[in-house]
Amino acid sequence: MHHELTDFLTDLDKRGMLARVREQVSPDLEIAAVTDRACKSPGGGPALVFERPTGFDMPVATNVFGSLERMCLALGVDSLDQVAKEIDELMTLRMPAGIIDAVKMLPMMGRLSDLMPKTVKNAPCQEVVRKDGTLDEFPILKCWPGDGGRYITFPLVITKDPETRVRNVGAYRMQVYDGRTTGMHWQRHKGSAQHYRVAERLGRRLEVAVALSPGPVLAYAATAPMPEGLDELLLAGFLSRQRIELVKAVTVDLEVPASAHIVLEGYVEPGERRREGPFGDHTGFYSLAEDFPVFHIQCITRRRHPTYLTTVVGIPPQEDVYLGKASERIFLPMIRKTIPEIVDMHFPAEGIFHNLVIVSIDKRYPGHARKIMSAFWGLGQLMFSKIIVVVDKNVNVQDVREVAWIVGTHVDPERDIQFTRGPLDDLENASDWPAYGSKMGVDATRKWASEGFSREWPDRIVTTEAAGRRALQIWDSIRDRR
Ligand SMILES: Cc1cc2nc3c(=O)[nH]c(=O)nc-3n(C[C@H](O)[C@H](O)[C@H](O)COP(=O)(O)O)c2cc1C
Ligand SMILES: [Mn+2]
Numbered sequence: 001m002h003h004e005l006t007d008f009l010t011d012l013d014k015r016g017m018l019a020r021v022r023e024q025v026s027p028d029l030e031i032a033a034v035t036d037r038a039c040k041s042p043g044g045g046p047a048l049v050f051e052r053p054t055g056f057d058m059p060v061a062t063n064v065f066g067s068l069e070r071m072c073l074a075l076g077v078d079s080l081d082q083v084a085k086e087i088d089e090l091m092t093l094r095m096p097a098g099i100i101d102a103v104k105m106l107p108m109m110g111r112l113s114d115l116m117p118k119t120v121k122n123a124p125c126q127e128v129v130r131k132d133g134t135l136d137e138f139p140i141l142k143c144w145p146g147d148g149g150r151y152i153t154f155p156l157v158i159t160k161d162p163e164t165r166v167r168n169v170g171a172y173r174m175q176v177y178d179g180r181t182t183g184m185h186w187q188r189h190k191g192s193a194q195h196y197r198v199a200e201r202l203g204r205r206l207e208v209a210v211a212l213s214p215g216p217v218l219a220y221a222a223t224a225p226m227p228e229g230l231d232e233l234l235l236a237g238f239l240s241r242q243r244i245e246l247v248k249a250v251t252v253d254l255e256v257p258a259s260a261h262i263v264l265e266g267y268v269e270p271g272e273r274r275r276e277g278p279f280g281d282h283t284g285f286y287s288l289a290e291d292f293p294v295f296h297i298q299c300i301t302r303r304r305h306p307t308y309l310t311t312v313v314g315i316p317p318q319e320d321v322y323l324g325k326a327s328e329r330i331f332l333p334m335i336r337k338t339i340p341e342i343v344d345m346h347f348p349a350e351g352i353f354h355n356l357v358i359v360s361i362d363k364r365y366p367g368h369a370r371k372i373m374s375a376f377w378g379l380g381q382l383m384f385s386k387i388i389v390v391v392d393k394n395v396n397v398q399d400v401r402e403v404a405w406i407v408g409t410h411v412d413p414e415r416d417i418q419f420t421r422g423p424l425d426d427l428e429n430a431s432d433w434p435a436y437g438s439k440m441g442v443d444a445t446r447k448w449a450s451e452g453f454s455r456e457w458p459d460r461i462v463t464t465e466a467a468g469r470r471a472l473q474i475w476d477s478i479r480d481r482r
Contacts, residue, residue: 001076003215003240004259005309008074009049009061017070018047026054027150032143035062035312039319043067049307053139059307060139061213065220066319071326074216075239080329083239086111088333090238115237123247123258125211126301131251133300134179138212138262143312144280148289150176151279154311155264156211156222157184158254159192162199167254168192169232171222174210174295175276183276184208184268184295187426188435189381191228196293200270207252208268208295213261213309218244223323225331225381235330251299261306265299283352283427284315290434321349335382339375341368346397354384354425358397361390366450370418373441377422384425389442394460407444416443 002008012018019038025031031050038045044067050060065071068080077083089108096102140150152174160167168191175183186193192208199206211218221236233244246255249265256263277289311319328347336342343360347353361372369390376382391397395406411417418441424431431437447453463471 001073001217001240003217003242005061005064005213005215005219005261005307008216009047009064009307012047012064012070012073015073016046017067017073018049021048021050022052024052024054025050027056027060027139027141028054029142029145030054031060031062031139031141032312032314036314036318038063039066039312039317044070044317044319044322050139056137056139058137058139060141061307061309062312063319064216064309065311065322068322068325071220071322074220075326076217076241080326083326084329084333087238087330088336091333091337111238111241114241114243115234117231117233117237117244117246117255119255120245120247120258123245123256124303125256125258125260125263126247126250127304129250129299129301131299133297133302135176135182135264135297135300136179139308140176141310141312144286144314146278146286147280148175148275148277152176152182152210152212152310153313154212154219154309156214156218156257156260157186157192158209158211158256159195159206160254161195162202162204162206166229167231167233168195169218169222171219173279175279177274177294180297182295182297183274184293185276186293189383189423189426191226194228196268199268203270205267205269207254208266209249209252209254209256210264210266210295211257211260212263213307214257215240215259218257218259219309220323220326223320224327227380249299250301262300262302262308264295264297265301266295266297268293268295280314281427282313282316282318282320283429285429287427287429316349316352324349324353335379338379339372342372343393344397346400346403348400351387352427354382355386356389357382357385357387358389358391358400358403360393360395360397361445362393363445363448366448369443369445370441373418373420373443377420377439383423384428385439386424386428387440387442389444391444392446395444403444407442410444410446411442412447416447417441418443 047064048062053060142150157170157172170192172186196206217236217240221232226232237244245258247258249256251265272294273291274294275289276292278286281287341362346358372390373388376385391406396402421438424437426435446457
């Protein structure tokens with residue numbers, strides 16, 4: 001597995017999963033349009049490195065995580081379920097019953113001690129230190145014609161709670177206002193927005209460091225919905241199988257990933273807001289302009305020869321589908337720790353993560369599906385789930401066609417649909433109020449007598465095992481003859 005972006009890109013290239021674009025392509029709309037083409041091609045298209053962005057001599061990398069295969073390579077695993085299994089084992093550590101069990105546990109204990117980041121003295125991300133640095137030297141994209149400007153779309157925004165000094169790392173886009181000023185689009189429900197809330201209460205500046213083009217695991221970790229107060233770098237350490245190396249920032253009291261190619265250091269002032277947007281968003285529509293905090297840059301550090309890693313969002317599927325898929329798999333075992341009856345869950349790409357959430361459960365008691373809805377609506381970023389569909393454990397939630405069939409055949413709308421109100425994702429555009437509105441749960445499980453269903457529930461049509469075997473034989477011979 002690779003802990004640095006350039007190594008990862010070189011590896012993708014060797015495997016034929018990366019395309020180098022040698023033509024001049026403009027960061028103004030063109031790179032985004034090419035990237036969108038790649039994302040919409042079968043299998044998600046290759047990772048792209050634009051070697052000659054018009055007006056810059058710094059390469060731009062996009063769609064790096066834009067396939068299941070590359071997402072797995074980024075995390076150094078054969079399948080996402082392998083990560084899920086490792087996390088499950090980590091969280092199911094039992095007290096050793098004897099010496100043999102204790103020895104068996106040692107590898108996992110090793111993984112635990114790998115979680116903590118460690119600080120190193122020198123790092124490539126500080127080869128060049130410019131207190132007068134500006135963003136003008138970086139090929140930052142304008143993605144869509146209606147965008148309010150150029151946006152840094154894949155930053156690792158690093159803050160600490162001013163009181164507890166607990167760190168948060170999140171990917172929050174940044175609109176470029178000028179070479180030293182950007183927007184800071186942390187939405188109200190997110191980790192760093194809470195740090196900013198504390199800073200504003202104290203009437204203090206919040207120091208912020210932004211790492212660009214970090215190692216692949218870190219890039220994923222910034223998008224992961226870690227519970228508030230849990231440092232994303234712990235997850236990154238676990239996924240990397242080694243401690244994340246950090247270096248002290250030059251002008252702020254924060255540590256930054258040594259692997260980053262570029263680091264922006266600065267602060268957000270209490271009380272300051274500025275118009276941010278519009279932005280062609282991952283909903284497939286433009287997010288409207290709104291007021292957001294403002295990031296002031298006071299120092300830029302970088303490698304001598306950085307690559308600028310970015311991503312393009314728009315009408316799905318885009319690269320973020322695969323980052324989301326990783327979270328779907330990685331967080332399933334963690335969610336199961338509090339809601340063990342969950343069998344599987346699926347956030348289809350067209351559902352933009354939380355517009356449509358499909359869950360299968362091992363139904364144990366009347367009203368169980370509604371309990372799952374309530375649990376999701378109260379659990380971290382799952383609170384954004386706008387439509388939750390709950391099905392029985394024998395339904396494959398990864399197959400949306402099967403789900404559509406089951407919903408159609410299992411739901412009595414008046415009886416099985418549950419509405420509630422609560423917080424919604426900041427990007428929600430259909431609700432009357434920003435970030436607040438209604439949600440819907442669909443109980444598509446088989447209904448029980450104890451839930452008031454007094455008729456007989458029909459069985460799924462399946463032939464006998466013997467007839468099935470015979471069918472296989474006959475079908476093979478039919479196929480061979482054709
Ligand atoms: C490409 C990309 C861009 C994102 N942009 C934003 C953004 O501008 N604002 C935001 O609040 N969340 C954004 N997110 C989602 C957050 O990164 C995600 O909710 C993450 O869990 C936030 O971390 P936190 O829980 O520490 O706040 C983005 C995610 C991706 C993959
Ligand atoms: Mn967080």
